[in-house]
């Protein structure tokens with residue numbers, strides 16, 4: 170009995186000694202400290218020996234991310250007018266593209282534009298946003314090109330969808346927007362094209378007049394999971 174009491178005392182003292190100097194605020198004993206405090210340079214650190222003090226270099230001017238594809242029209246009134254007049258949807262008007270377009274439209278656009286594209290989405294009904302047009306608004310005369318352009322850059326209180334959607338997805342939404350417009354204006358239903366119909370290469374906007382940026386791989390470029 171006595172020895173059990175003595176043992177408990179000893180154990181108690183050991184525990185006290187072991188924990189008394191422990192400070193939660195400070196790092197404890199480091200096992201292999203070099204793993205925590207590298208002797209070499211830190212990634213993205215700023216050191217004198219590097220040019221401009223920066224280890225990380227900016228990409229060479231003109232570099233673009235893989236799969237990224239420039240959009241040739243400027244974010245200006247002229248760019249808008251050009252896209253509206255010239256740009257047409259390069260992907261086939263297939264059932265599949267339309268179905269995907271409808272899904273994406275429901276996710277991204279319907280809150281404002283409404284399921285029918287009449288400008289009466291839930292946010293409009295709750296008066297959270299004003300001035301959302303109906304797609305059959307005669308004054309706007311929405312075209313495939315103008316719809317793509319505003320999805321790319323946004324327009325006033327409508328934001329840009331360039332970072333959430335790929336090029337192909339925007340064109341899929343575009344087909345659906347034009348279908349909604351057709352329904353609103355009472356235009357006859359457009360007949361579906363085959364899903365395998367090839368992408369109309371030259372309809373993807375060139376960066377400038379003398380550069381046709383897409384060659385034979387137009388389909389591949391559109392399928393890239395790129396944004397912007």
Ligand code: HEC
Nearest residue numbers: 277278281300301302309311315316319324325326327330
């Ligand atoms: C936050 C609400 C909101 C969302 C979401 C939204 N829009 Fe809009 N949209 C607007 C408003 C507001 C305008 C009118 C902008 C103006 O003319 O000032 C507009 C205008 C438009 C126009 C007409 C542009 C023109 O040429 O006059 C089109 C086409 C359009 N939106 C398509 C879309 C598509 C496609 C999506 C989804 C990818 C979308 N919008 C998502 C609010 C929204």
